[in-house]
Amino acid sequence: MTEIPEHLLKRAQAARDKAAAEAAPAEPAAAADAPASDSRIPAHLLERSRAAKAKTEGGAEPASGGGGLAVAEKVAAVVAAPAAGGGIPVGAGPGGHTQRLLTVVKSGSIQEVKAAPVDKVHTWPHLLAAEFVAALACTAFVFVFSVFVNAPLLQYANINKTPNPSKAPWYFLGLQELLTMFHPMIAGVTIPGVGLILLILSPYIDKNPSNKPEDRKFATSLMTIFLMFWAVLVIIGSFFRGPGFNFTLPWRDGIFFEL
Amino acid sequence: MAKILDENPRPTLKDRVTKVNGSVQGSQVWNSIFRPGSIFRKGYTDSPRNRSYVIMNSVLYHLHPVKVKRHAVKVSYTLCLGGLSFFLFILLTVTGIFLMFFYRPEATQAWNDINNLQTSVAFGLLVRNMHRWGAHLMVLSVFLHMARVFYHGAYKTPREFNWVIGMILLTLTLLLSFTGYLLPWDQLALWAVTVGTNMMGYTPVLGSQVRFVLLGGAEIGPETLLRWYVLHVLFFPFIIVIFMAIHFWRVRKDGGISGPL
Numbered sequence: 110m111t112e113i114p115e116h117l118l119k120r121a122q123a124a125r126d127k128a129a130a131e132a133a134p135a136e137p138a139a140a141a142d143a144p145a146s147d148s149r150i151p152a153h154l155l156e157r158s159r160a161a162k163a164k165t166e167g168g169a170e171p172a173s174g175g176g177g178l179a180v181a182e183k184v185a186a187v188v189a190a191p192a193a194g195g196g197i198p199v200g201a202g203p204g205g206h207t208q209r210l211l212t213v214v215k216s217g218s219i220q221e222v223k224a225a226p227v228d229k230v231h232t233w234p235h236l237l238a239a240e241f242v243a244a245l246a247c248t249a250f251v252f253v254f255s256v257f258v259n260a261p262l263l264q265y266a267n268i269n270k271t272p273n274p275s276k277a278p279w280y281f282l283g284l285q286e287l288l289t290m291f292h293p294m295i296a297g298v299t300i301p302g303v304g305l306i307l308l309i310l311s312p313y314i315d316k317n318p319s320n321k322p323e324d325r326k327f328a329t330s331l332m333t334i335f336l337m338f339w340a341v342l343v344i345i346g347s348f349f350r351g352p353g354f355n356f357t358l359p360w361r362d363g364i365f366f367e368l
Numbered sequence: 369m370a371k372i373l374d375e376n377p378r379p380t381l382k383d384r385v386t387k388v389n390g391s392v393q394g395s396q397v398w399n400s401i402f403r404p405g406s407i408f409r410k411g412y413t414d415s416p417r418n419r420s421y422v423i424m425n426s427v428l429y430h431l432h433p434v435k436v437k438r439h440a441v442k443v444s445y446t447l448c449l450g451g452l453s454f455f456l457f458i459l460l461t462v463t464g465i466f467l468m469f470f471y472r473p474e475a476t477q478a479w480n481d482i483n484n485l486q487t488s489v490a491f492g493l494l495v496r497n498m499h500r501w502g503a504h505l506m507v508l509s510v511f512l513h514m515a516r517v518f519y520h521g522a523y524k525t526p527r528e529f530n531w532v533i534g535m536i537l538l539t540l541t542l543l544l545s546f547t548g549y550l551l552p553w554d555q556l557a558l559w560a561v562t563v564g565t566n567m568m569g570y571t572p573v574l575g576s577q578v579r580f581v582l583l584g585g586a587e588i589g590p591e592t593l594l595r596w597y598v599l600h601v602l603f604f605p606f607i608i609v610i611f612m613a614i615h616f617w618r619v620r621k622d623g624g625i626s627g628p629l
Binding site: 227228229230231232233234235236237239240243244247248251252254255256258259260261262263264265266267268270271272275276277278279280281284285288293294296297298305308309311312313315317318319320321322325328329332336367368 | 416419420422423428432433434435436437438439440441443448451452455456459475479482483486493494496497498499500501502504505507511515518519520521522523524525527528531532535539542545546549552553554555556557558559560562563564566567568570571572575587588589626627629
Protein backbone atom coordinates (compact mmCIF):
# COMPACT_ATOMS: atom_id res chain seq x y z
CA MET A 110 0.00 0.00 0.00
CA THR A 111 1.13 3.48 -0.75
CA GLU A 112 2.26 5.32 2.32
CA ILE A 113 0.33 8.52 2.89
CA PRO A 114 2.50 11.53 3.75
CA GLU A 115 2.25 12.62 7.35
CA HIS A 116 1.06 16.15 6.64
CA LEU A 117 -1.90 14.82 4.64
CA LEU A 118 -2.85 12.50 7.49
CA LYS A 119 -2.64 15.42 9.92
CA ARG A 120 -4.78 17.56 7.70
CA ALA A 121 -7.42 14.81 7.37
CA GLN A 122 -7.45 14.39 11.15
CA ALA A 123 -7.91 18.12 11.67
CA ALA A 124 -10.78 18.20 9.19
CA ARG A 125 -12.41 15.24 10.93
CA ASP A 126 -12.13 16.96 14.32
CA LYS A 127 -13.58 20.16 12.95
CA ALA A 128 -16.52 18.35 11.38
CA ALA A 129 -17.22 16.64 14.70
CA ALA A 130 -17.08 19.93 16.57
CA GLU A 131 -19.47 21.54 14.11
CA ALA A 132 -21.92 18.64 14.24
CA ALA A 133 -22.13 18.77 18.05
CA PRO A 134 -23.83 22.20 18.43
CA ALA A 135 -26.01 21.60 15.33
CA GLU A 136 -27.30 25.12 15.66
CA PRO A 137 -28.17 26.86 12.39
CA ALA A 138 -27.23 30.17 13.95
CA ALA A 139 -23.79 28.97 14.90
CA ALA A 140 -23.35 27.47 11.47
CA ALA A 141 -24.09 30.83 9.88
CA ASP A 142 -21.08 32.27 11.66
CA ALA A 143 -18.83 29.37 10.72
CA PRO A 144 -17.77 30.49 7.22
CA ALA A 145 -16.42 33.69 8.67
CA SER A 146 -14.55 32.07 11.55
CA ASP A 147 -12.84 29.17 9.79
CA SER A 148 -12.27 30.93 6.48
CA ARG A 149 -8.73 31.57 5.51
CA ILE A 150 -9.59 35.09 4.40
CA PRO A 151 -8.13 37.57 6.92
CA ALA A 152 -10.66 39.16 9.21
CA HIS A 153 -9.99 42.73 8.15
CA LEU A 154 -10.70 41.87 4.51
CA LEU A 155 -13.98 40.21 5.43
CA GLU A 156 -14.83 43.28 7.46
CA ARG A 157 -14.05 45.51 4.54
CA SER A 158 -16.13 43.48 2.09
CA ARG A 159 -19.04 43.35 4.55
CA ALA A 160 -18.89 47.13 4.87
CA ALA A 161 -18.73 47.53 1.10
CA LYS A 162 -21.70 45.17 0.70
CA ALA A 163 -23.72 47.14 3.22
CA LYS A 164 -22.80 50.39 1.51
CA THR A 165 -23.86 49.07 -1.93
CA GLU A 166 -27.18 47.88 -0.55
CA GLY A 167 -27.68 51.21 1.21
CA GLY A 168 -26.56 53.33 -1.73
CA ALA A 169 -28.37 51.32 -4.40
CA GLU A 170 -31.78 51.69 -2.80
CA PRO A 171 -32.29 55.28 -3.95
CA ALA A 172 -31.16 54.34 -7.46
CA SER A 173 -34.31 52.26 -7.72
CA GLY A 174 -32.86 48.87 -8.75
CA GLY A 175 -30.36 48.89 -11.66
CA GLY A 176 -29.01 45.77 -13.40
CA GLY A 177 -25.94 45.89 -11.22
CA LEU A 178 -27.96 45.58 -8.09
CA ALA A 179 -29.72 42.46 -9.26
CA VAL A 180 -26.40 40.78 -9.91
CA ALA A 181 -25.04 41.88 -6.57
CA GLU A 182 -28.08 40.49 -4.80
CA LYS A 183 -27.83 37.20 -6.63
CA VAL A 184 -24.16 36.86 -5.74
CA ALA A 185 -24.91 37.70 -2.15
CA ALA A 186 -27.62 35.02 -2.12
CA VAL A 187 -25.28 32.38 -3.53
CA VAL A 188 -22.58 33.26 -1.06
CA ALA A 189 -25.06 33.10 1.82
CA ALA A 190 -26.62 29.80 0.72
CA PRO A 191 -24.05 27.29 2.04
CA ALA A 192 -23.96 29.12 5.32
CA ALA A 193 -27.75 28.90 5.58
CA GLY A 194 -27.69 25.18 4.73
CA GLY A 195 -25.16 24.70 7.49
CA GLY A 196 -23.67 21.50 8.87
CA ILE A 197 -22.66 18.65 6.64
CA PRO A 198 -23.37 18.97 2.90
CA VAL A 199 -25.64 16.33 1.42
CA GLY A 200 -23.70 13.40 -0.10
CA ALA A 201 -20.64 13.83 2.08
CA GLY A 202 -18.64 10.77 3.17
CA PRO A 203 -17.96 9.57 6.71
CA GLY A 204 -16.70 12.29 8.98
CA GLY A 205 -18.11 14.99 6.72
CA HIS A 206 -15.56 14.56 3.93
CA THR A 207 -16.54 15.80 0.51
CA GLN A 208 -13.35 14.35 -0.99
CA ARG A 209 -11.53 11.13 -0.44
CA LEU A 210 -7.83 10.45 -0.74
CA LEU A 211 -7.61 7.60 -3.22
CA THR A 212 -3.86 7.41 -3.54
CA VAL A 213 -0.78 9.55 -3.39
CA VAL A 214 1.24 9.55 -6.59
CA LYS A 215 4.80 10.62 -6.04
CA SER A 216 5.91 13.27 -8.48
CA GLY A 217 8.94 11.31 -9.64
CA SER A 218 6.78 8.50 -11.04
CA ILE A 219 4.76 10.63 -13.45
CA GLN A 220 7.10 13.46 -14.35
CA GLU A 221 10.81 13.86 -14.70
CA VAL A 222 12.08 15.80 -11.75
CA LYS A 223 15.54 17.25 -11.98
CA ALA A 224 17.13 16.57 -8.64
CA ALA A 225 19.43 19.54 -8.83
CA PRO A 226 19.55 22.29 -11.42
CA VAL A 227 22.68 21.89 -13.56
CA ASP A 228 25.01 24.83 -13.80
CA LYS A 229 25.20 25.58 -17.53
CA VAL A 230 26.76 28.19 -19.76
CA HIS A 231 26.04 29.21 -23.32
CA THR A 232 27.96 27.23 -25.92
CA TRP A 233 28.53 30.49 -27.72
CA PRO A 234 30.79 32.13 -26.73
CA HIS A 235 32.14 29.99 -23.87
CA LEU A 236 32.77 26.74 -25.75
CA LEU A 237 33.01 27.88 -29.37
CA ALA A 238 35.59 30.54 -28.63
CA ALA A 239 37.80 28.00 -26.84
CA GLU A 240 37.41 25.52 -29.69
CA PHE A 241 38.24 28.18 -32.24
CA VAL A 242 41.40 29.17 -30.40
CA ALA A 243 42.41 25.52 -30.05
CA ALA A 244 41.88 24.92 -33.77
CA LEU A 245 43.91 28.02 -34.64
CA ALA A 246 46.73 27.03 -32.31
CA CYS A 247 46.75 23.51 -33.77
CA THR A 248 46.87 24.84 -37.33
CA ALA A 249 49.64 27.26 -36.41
CA PHE A 250 51.65 24.47 -34.79
CA VAL A 251 51.31 22.11 -37.78
CA PHE A 252 52.04 24.97 -40.18
CA VAL A 253 55.18 26.21 -38.43
CA PHE A 254 56.45 22.69 -37.85
CA SER A 255 55.92 21.93 -41.54
CA VAL A 256 57.80 25.04 -42.59
CA PHE A 257 60.89 23.93 -40.71
CA VAL A 258 60.77 20.12 -40.86
CA ASN A 259 60.34 18.30 -44.13
CA ALA A 260 58.55 14.98 -44.49
CA PRO A 261 60.96 12.20 -45.46
CA LEU A 262 61.09 11.02 -49.06
CA LEU A 263 63.72 8.30 -49.44
CA GLN A 264 64.87 6.48 -52.57
CA TYR A 265 62.40 5.03 -55.02
CA ALA A 266 60.93 1.78 -53.63
CA ASN A 267 63.03 -1.25 -54.45
CA ILE A 268 61.73 -4.71 -53.59
CA ASN A 269 65.19 -6.20 -53.99
CA LYS A 270 66.98 -3.85 -51.63
CA THR A 271 65.97 -4.28 -48.01
CA PRO A 272 67.09 -1.37 -45.84
CA ASN A 273 68.77 -2.28 -42.58
CA PRO A 274 67.00 -1.89 -40.25
CA SER A 275 63.44 -2.06 -41.68
CA LYS A 276 61.04 -0.55 -39.27
CA ALA A 277 57.22 -0.34 -39.20
CA PRO A 278 55.50 3.03 -38.61
CA TRP A 279 56.16 4.23 -35.06
CA TYR A 280 52.77 3.20 -33.67
CA PHE A 281 53.47 -0.43 -34.68
CA LEU A 282 57.04 -0.45 -33.36
CA GLY A 283 55.83 -1.83 -30.03
CA LEU A 284 54.55 -4.87 -31.91
CA GLN A 285 57.78 -5.14 -33.85
CA GLU A 286 59.65 -5.01 -30.56
CA LEU A 287 57.50 -7.88 -29.26
CA LEU A 288 58.50 -9.84 -32.36
CA THR A 289 62.04 -10.04 -31.01
CA MET A 290 60.75 -11.87 -27.95
CA PHE A 291 57.86 -14.05 -29.12
CA HIS A 292 56.67 -16.13 -31.99
CA PRO A 293 55.13 -13.86 -34.67
CA MET A 294 51.64 -15.16 -33.99
CA ILE A 295 51.90 -14.37 -30.29
CA ALA A 296 53.56 -10.99 -30.79
CA GLY A 297 51.69 -9.80 -33.86
CA VAL A 298 48.23 -11.22 -33.29
CA THR A 299 47.54 -12.67 -29.84
CA ILE A 300 48.98 -9.99 -27.58
CA PRO A 301 47.68 -6.93 -29.49
CA GLY A 302 44.36 -8.71 -30.16
CA VAL A 303 43.77 -9.57 -26.52
CA GLY A 304 44.88 -6.07 -25.50
CA LEU A 305 42.50 -4.41 -27.95
CA ILE A 306 39.56 -6.62 -26.98
CA LEU A 307 40.16 -6.01 -23.27
CA LEU A 308 40.34 -2.29 -23.95
CA ILE A 309 37.08 -2.37 -25.92
CA LEU A 310 35.37 -4.37 -23.19
CA SER A 311 36.70 -2.26 -20.31
CA PRO A 312 33.36 -0.48 -19.66
CA TYR A 313 31.70 -3.88 -19.33
CA ILE A 314 34.48 -5.33 -17.17
CA ASP A 315 34.88 -2.33 -14.88
CA LYS A 316 31.68 -2.45 -12.81
CA ASN A 317 32.79 0.22 -10.35
CA PRO A 318 30.22 3.01 -10.79
CA SER A 319 32.43 5.80 -9.40
CA ASN A 320 34.46 8.05 -11.64
CA LYS A 321 36.45 9.55 -8.79
CA PRO A 322 40.19 8.89 -9.06
CA GLU A 323 40.43 7.90 -5.38
CA ASP A 324 37.84 5.13 -5.95
CA ARG A 325 39.50 3.70 -9.04
CA LYS A 326 43.09 3.21 -8.01
CA PHE A 327 43.18 -0.32 -9.44
CA ALA A 328 41.76 0.64 -12.86
CA THR A 329 44.02 3.67 -13.07
CA SER A 330 47.10 1.66 -12.14
CA LEU A 331 46.28 -1.10 -14.60
CA MET A 332 45.76 1.38 -17.45
CA THR A 333 48.96 3.23 -16.56
CA ILE A 334 50.94 -0.02 -16.60
CA PHE A 335 49.34 -0.93 -19.95
CA LEU A 336 50.12 2.46 -21.51
CA MET A 337 53.65 2.57 -20.10
CA PHE A 338 54.29 -0.96 -21.38
CA TRP A 339 53.47 0.12 -24.95
CA ALA A 340 55.21 3.48 -24.63
CA VAL A 341 58.43 1.82 -23.47
CA LEU A 342 58.25 -0.77 -26.26
CA VAL A 343 57.64 1.95 -28.87
CA ILE A 344 60.53 4.04 -27.55
CA ILE A 345 62.90 1.06 -27.51
CA GLY A 346 61.76 0.02 -31.00
CA SER A 347 62.15 3.57 -32.31
CA PHE A 348 65.43 4.71 -30.82
CA PHE A 349 67.25 1.74 -29.37
CA ARG A 350 67.16 -0.60 -32.36
CA GLY A 351 69.78 -0.39 -35.06
CA PRO A 352 70.95 -2.57 -37.97
CA GLY A 353 69.53 -6.06 -37.79
CA PHE A 354 67.07 -4.68 -35.22
CA ASN A 355 69.77 -5.20 -32.63
CA PHE A 356 69.91 -3.13 -29.48
CA THR A 357 71.87 0.12 -29.85
CA LEU A 358 72.33 3.26 -27.86
CA PRO A 359 71.17 6.33 -29.81
CA TRP A 360 73.86 8.58 -28.30
CA ARG A 361 76.57 6.13 -29.35
CA ASP A 362 75.44 4.76 -32.70
CA GLY A 363 72.96 7.38 -33.87
CA ILE A 364 69.24 7.16 -34.49
CA PHE A 365 67.77 4.67 -36.95
CA PHE A 366 64.31 6.11 -37.16
CA GLU A 367 62.19 7.88 -39.79
CA LEU A 368 58.72 9.31 -39.15
CA MET B 369 21.44 77.35 -53.74
CA ALA B 370 22.89 76.46 -50.36
CA LYS B 371 19.41 75.58 -49.18
CA ILE B 372 18.81 73.12 -52.01
CA LEU B 373 22.11 71.41 -51.26
CA ASP B 374 21.16 71.10 -47.61
CA GLU B 375 17.83 69.50 -48.40
CA ASN B 376 19.36 66.89 -50.71
CA PRO B 377 22.83 66.25 -49.36
CA ARG B 378 25.05 63.88 -51.34
CA PRO B 379 24.91 60.43 -49.76
CA THR B 380 28.08 59.72 -47.87
CA LEU B 381 29.98 56.46 -48.29
CA LYS B 382 28.48 55.24 -45.05
CA ASP B 383 24.95 55.91 -46.33
CA ARG B 384 25.64 53.99 -49.51
CA VAL B 385 27.11 51.04 -47.65
CA THR B 386 24.11 51.01 -45.35
CA LYS B 387 21.76 51.13 -48.33
CA VAL B 388 23.52 48.32 -50.20
CA ASN B 389 23.72 46.31 -47.03
CA GLY B 390 20.03 46.80 -46.41
CA SER B 391 19.03 45.77 -49.90
CA VAL B 392 21.25 42.68 -49.80
CA GLN B 393 20.04 41.57 -46.39
CA GLY B 394 16.46 42.32 -47.34
CA SER B 395 16.64 40.31 -50.56
CA GLN B 396 14.92 37.00 -51.04
CA VAL B 397 18.19 35.27 -51.85
CA TRP B 398 19.76 36.35 -48.56
CA ASN B 399 16.70 35.41 -46.57
CA SER B 400 16.47 32.04 -48.24
CA ILE B 401 20.05 31.27 -47.21
CA PHE B 402 19.87 32.35 -43.58
CA ARG B 403 17.09 31.04 -41.38
CA PRO B 404 14.71 33.38 -39.59
CA GLY B 405 16.40 34.44 -36.40
CA SER B 406 19.88 33.87 -37.83
CA ILE B 407 22.38 36.44 -36.67
CA PHE B 408 23.23 37.07 -40.33
CA ARG B 409 19.68 38.20 -40.88
CA LYS B 410 18.91 40.28 -37.85
CA GLY B 411 22.34 41.34 -36.65
CA TYR B 412 24.07 40.36 -33.44
CA THR B 413 24.04 42.13 -30.14
CA ASP B 414 25.21 40.24 -27.12
CA SER B 415 22.20 38.92 -25.27
CA PRO B 416 21.25 35.50 -23.88
CA ARG B 417 18.69 35.19 -26.65
CA ASN B 418 21.21 35.89 -29.40
CA ARG B 419 23.77 33.60 -27.79
CA SER B 420 21.23 30.83 -28.14
CA TYR B 421 20.40 31.79 -31.73
CA VAL B 422 24.06 31.53 -32.78
CA ILE B 423 23.85 27.79 -32.16
CA MET B 424 20.18 27.18 -32.76
CA ASN B 425 20.03 28.83 -36.17
CA SER B 426 23.25 27.44 -37.59
CA VAL B 427 24.58 24.06 -38.61
CA LEU B 428 26.56 24.01 -35.36
CA TYR B 429 23.35 22.85 -33.70
CA HIS B 430 24.18 19.39 -35.08
CA LEU B 431 27.34 19.36 -33.01
CA HIS B 432 26.63 21.39 -29.91
CA PRO B 433 23.62 22.05 -27.72
CA VAL B 434 22.73 25.66 -26.93
CA LYS B 435 24.05 25.28 -23.40
CA VAL B 436 26.67 23.01 -21.92
CA LYS B 437 27.63 22.16 -18.38
CA ARG B 438 29.93 24.80 -16.93
CA HIS B 439 32.66 22.30 -16.12
CA ALA B 440 32.52 20.97 -19.69
CA VAL B 441 34.13 24.10 -21.12
CA LYS B 442 37.18 23.77 -18.89
CA VAL B 443 40.18 23.15 -21.11
CA SER B 444 41.95 21.46 -18.20
CA TYR B 445 39.32 18.70 -18.22
CA THR B 446 39.23 17.66 -21.88
CA LEU B 447 42.53 19.21 -23.03
CA CYS B 448 40.57 19.67 -26.29
CA LEU B 449 41.87 16.27 -27.42
CA GLY B 450 38.67 14.95 -28.99
CA GLY B 451 37.92 18.23 -30.73
CA LEU B 452 41.50 18.51 -31.94
CA SER B 453 41.36 14.98 -33.35
CA PHE B 454 38.29 15.99 -35.35
CA PHE B 455 39.91 19.23 -36.41
CA LEU B 456 43.05 17.40 -37.53
CA PHE B 457 40.85 15.08 -39.56
CA ILE B 458 39.42 18.13 -41.35
CA LEU B 459 42.92 19.57 -41.83
CA LEU B 460 44.07 16.23 -43.27
CA THR B 461 41.08 16.09 -45.61
CA VAL B 462 41.81 19.56 -46.94
CA THR B 463 45.53 18.98 -47.43
CA GLY B 464 44.85 15.48 -48.74
CA ILE B 465 42.53 16.77 -51.44
CA PHE B 466 45.26 19.16 -52.49
CA LEU B 467 47.74 16.29 -52.73
CA MET B 468 45.32 14.21 -54.81
CA PHE B 469 45.56 16.75 -57.64
CA PHE B 470 49.24 15.91 -58.10
CA TYR B 471 49.40 12.22 -57.35
CA ARG B 472 48.87 9.06 -59.42
CA PRO B 473 48.69 5.74 -57.56
CA GLU B 474 50.92 3.86 -60.01
CA ALA B 475 54.22 2.35 -59.03
CA THR B 476 55.94 4.02 -61.99
CA GLN B 477 54.52 7.48 -61.26
CA ALA B 478 53.86 7.81 -57.53
CA TRP B 479 57.39 8.61 -56.37
CA ASN B 480 58.01 11.04 -59.24
CA ASP B 481 54.69 12.78 -58.59
CA ILE B 482 55.63 13.36 -54.96
CA ASN B 483 59.09 14.50 -55.96
CA ASN B 484 57.63 16.93 -58.50
CA LEU B 485 55.08 18.12 -55.98
CA GLN B 486 57.89 19.00 -53.61
CA THR B 487 60.12 20.68 -56.13
CA SER B 488 57.87 22.38 -58.69
CA VAL B 489 54.40 22.91 -57.20
CA ALA B 490 53.74 26.11 -55.26
CA PHE B 491 53.39 25.21 -51.58
CA GLY B 492 53.53 21.53 -52.55
CA LEU B 493 56.25 20.67 -50.07
CA LEU B 494 54.55 22.64 -47.32
CA VAL B 495 51.18 20.96 -47.85
CA ARG B 496 52.75 17.51 -47.98
CA ASN B 497 54.60 18.25 -44.74
CA MET B 498 51.38 19.42 -43.11
CA HIS B 499 49.61 16.26 -44.24
CA ARG B 500 52.31 14.01 -42.83
CA TRP B 501 52.87 15.78 -39.52
CA GLY B 502 49.14 16.30 -39.11
CA ALA B 503 48.61 12.57 -39.55
CA HIS B 504 51.15 11.66 -36.89
CA LEU B 505 49.66 14.29 -34.63
CA MET B 506 46.17 12.86 -35.16
CA VAL B 507 47.29 9.36 -34.18
CA LEU B 508 48.81 10.89 -31.07
CA SER B 509 45.79 13.03 -30.19
CA VAL B 510 43.30 10.18 -30.69
CA PHE B 511 45.49 7.99 -28.50
CA LEU B 512 45.76 10.66 -25.80
CA HIS B 513 42.02 11.28 -26.03
CA MET B 514 41.46 7.61 -25.26
CA ALA B 515 43.79 7.81 -22.27
CA ARG B 516 42.06 10.96 -21.03
CA VAL B 517 38.64 9.34 -21.28
CA PHE B 518 39.86 6.27 -19.43
CA TYR B 519 41.42 8.21 -16.59
CA HIS B 520 38.23 10.23 -16.11
CA GLY B 521 36.16 7.05 -16.00
CA ALA B 522 34.12 8.60 -18.79
CA TYR B 523 33.39 5.21 -20.38
CA LYS B 524 31.03 4.27 -17.56
CA THR B 525 27.24 4.14 -17.76
CA PRO B 526 25.66 5.48 -19.93
CA ARG B 527 28.71 5.97 -22.17
CA GLU B 528 29.85 2.35 -22.54
CA PHE B 529 28.94 2.06 -26.18
CA ASN B 530 30.45 5.40 -27.12
CA TRP B 531 33.73 4.05 -25.74
CA VAL B 532 33.40 1.07 -28.07
CA ILE B 533 32.80 3.43 -31.00
CA GLY B 534 35.81 5.41 -29.86
CA MET B 535 37.95 2.28 -29.99
CA ILE B 536 36.71 1.64 -33.54
CA LEU B 537 37.67 5.22 -34.39
CA LEU B 538 41.15 4.67 -32.92
CA THR B 539 41.59 1.54 -35.03
CA LEU B 540 40.36 3.36 -38.14
CA THR B 541 42.76 6.22 -37.43
CA LEU B 542 45.66 3.77 -37.30
CA LEU B 543 44.48 2.13 -40.53
CA LEU B 544 44.16 5.51 -42.25
CA SER B 545 47.66 6.43 -41.19
CA PHE B 546 49.05 3.02 -42.16
CA THR B 547 47.45 2.98 -45.63
CA GLY B 548 48.75 6.49 -46.27
CA TYR B 549 52.23 5.40 -45.29
CA LEU B 550 52.66 3.36 -48.47
CA LEU B 551 51.62 6.03 -50.93
CA PRO B 552 54.94 7.91 -51.43
CA TRP B 553 56.33 4.58 -52.74
CA ASP B 554 59.81 5.15 -51.41
CA GLN B 555 62.02 2.73 -49.49
CA LEU B 556 60.61 3.91 -46.14
CA ALA B 557 57.01 3.35 -47.28
CA LEU B 558 57.61 -0.01 -48.92
CA TRP B 559 59.53 -1.61 -46.07
CA ALA B 560 57.54 -0.15 -43.22
CA VAL B 561 54.41 -1.57 -44.80
CA THR B 562 56.14 -4.86 -45.52
CA VAL B 563 57.07 -5.25 -41.86
CA GLY B 564 53.55 -4.23 -40.79
CA THR B 565 51.71 -6.56 -43.13
CA ASN B 566 54.01 -9.53 -42.48
CA MET B 567 52.67 -9.61 -38.93
CA MET B 568 49.12 -9.66 -40.25
CA GLY B 569 49.81 -12.85 -42.15
CA TYR B 570 50.16 -14.78 -38.89
CA THR B 571 46.52 -14.20 -37.93
CA PRO B 572 44.94 -17.64 -37.60
CA VAL B 573 42.26 -18.88 -40.02
CA LEU B 574 41.88 -15.86 -42.32
CA GLY B 575 45.17 -14.02 -41.87
CA SER B 576 46.91 -14.98 -45.09
CA GLN B 577 43.73 -14.66 -47.18
CA VAL B 578 42.99 -11.17 -45.84
CA ARG B 579 46.61 -10.23 -46.42
CA PHE B 580 46.41 -11.48 -49.99
CA VAL B 581 43.27 -9.42 -50.69
CA LEU B 582 44.72 -6.28 -49.10
CA LEU B 583 48.04 -6.55 -50.91
CA GLY B 584 46.55 -7.65 -54.22
CA GLY B 585 49.09 -10.47 -54.27
CA ALA B 586 51.43 -12.47 -52.11
CA GLU B 587 53.85 -9.57 -51.79
CA ILE B 588 53.58 -5.80 -51.95
CA GLY B 589 53.56 -4.58 -55.53
CA PRO B 590 51.96 -2.07 -57.88
CA GLU B 591 48.48 -3.54 -57.20
CA THR B 592 48.92 -2.89 -53.51
CA LEU B 593 49.53 0.79 -54.21
CA LEU B 594 46.21 1.23 -56.02
CA ARG B 595 44.29 -0.70 -53.37
CA TRP B 596 45.77 1.21 -50.50
CA TYR B 597 45.20 4.48 -52.29
CA VAL B 598 41.49 3.74 -52.63
CA LEU B 599 41.34 2.57 -49.03
CA HIS B 600 43.19 5.69 -47.89
CA VAL B 601 41.30 8.38 -49.80
CA LEU B 602 37.82 6.87 -49.99
CA PHE B 603 37.05 3.74 -48.03
CA PHE B 604 38.44 4.51 -44.57
CA PRO B 605 37.45 8.21 -44.62
CA PHE B 606 33.93 7.17 -45.55
CA ILE B 607 33.76 4.64 -42.70
CA ILE B 608 35.40 6.93 -40.16
CA VAL B 609 33.02 9.81 -40.95
CA ILE B 610 30.05 7.56 -40.25
CA PHE B 611 31.50 6.44 -36.93
CA MET B 612 32.46 10.01 -36.04
CA ALA B 613 28.87 11.10 -36.65
CA ILE B 614 27.62 8.35 -34.32
CA HIS B 615 30.33 9.22 -31.79
CA PHE B 616 29.39 12.92 -31.65
CA TRP B 617 25.68 12.16 -31.61
CA ARG B 618 26.16 9.75 -28.71
CA VAL B 619 28.13 12.35 -26.77
CA ARG B 620 25.04 14.56 -26.73
CA LYS B 621 22.52 11.75 -26.25
CA ASP B 622 24.42 10.41 -23.27
CA GLY B 623 24.18 13.77 -21.57
CA GLY B 624 27.17 15.73 -22.79
CA ILE B 625 30.71 15.05 -21.72
CA SER B 626 31.26 13.24 -18.45
CA GLY B 627 32.17 14.62 -15.10
CA PRO B 628 32.82 16.61 -13.07
CA LEU B 629 34.95 14.19 -11.12
